[in-house]
Amino acid sequence: MKVRRLHTWNVDYREARSLQERLTPLLVLHDRLPGIIRTIAGTDISYTKRSDLLFAAAVVLDYPSMTVIEEAFAVEEVHFPYIPGLLSFREGPPLIAAFEKLKRRPDVVMLDGQGIAHPRGLGLASHMGLFLDIPTIGCAKTRLVGLFDEPPLEAGSMSELHYEGMVVGAVLRTKKNVKPVFVSQGHRVGLATAVSLVLSSARGYRIPEPTRQAHIVVNRLRKEQGIQMN
């Protein structure tokens, strides 16, 4: 699929932060997606410390059956370190490359990271949403910023994630007695819809299918490519 290039990835830490502040105003934080969702994509990254490579996978699943109908992958050398708050500058390039190899354009994309629950309001999901020009939602496994009350232990329960006086996401329990996930708007999706999509795409596991399947695929493809595991 075609991906828009908003800017170059060849920037330093200072420029990266400046870029985020310039892009945040472009985000659409309310629902602006197809009336009927037919497909949802998930992504994941695998990293090889010894060879300094990033292995990215983008998978498209049928909604709501959650059947994987397409896979795409890309391998790129690392050109930016991991710095909390600047994750998209490290994982963005390989993710974009993987999406460019997809034939189908998914209705919505779920990213393994934060949306607007970010120091400058532009986490990985939001940033990718602008490049892909597709509705995106952020579903992270742990917190980056924000305060919240522990949600009830029942599956489906949630609590608000507050940051600088705003509700920037939801702490959602996708499975009973298991750590919650952090859901936030990426781009063109409201928080209520983002939460709804995460819950409706979960299948008994803490991690919703788009991300979970992408994780499985990226590890399988990496092994097939003969890239060192452990």
Place this chain on the structure above:
DNA sequence: GCGACAG
């Protein structure tokens, strides 16, 4: 200066 800190 100290602690926090997506993947």
Place this chain on the structure above:
DNA sequence: ATCTTGTCGC
């Protein structure tokens, strides 16, 4: 994320 063994709980 990676590295890395055993272990606790449903």
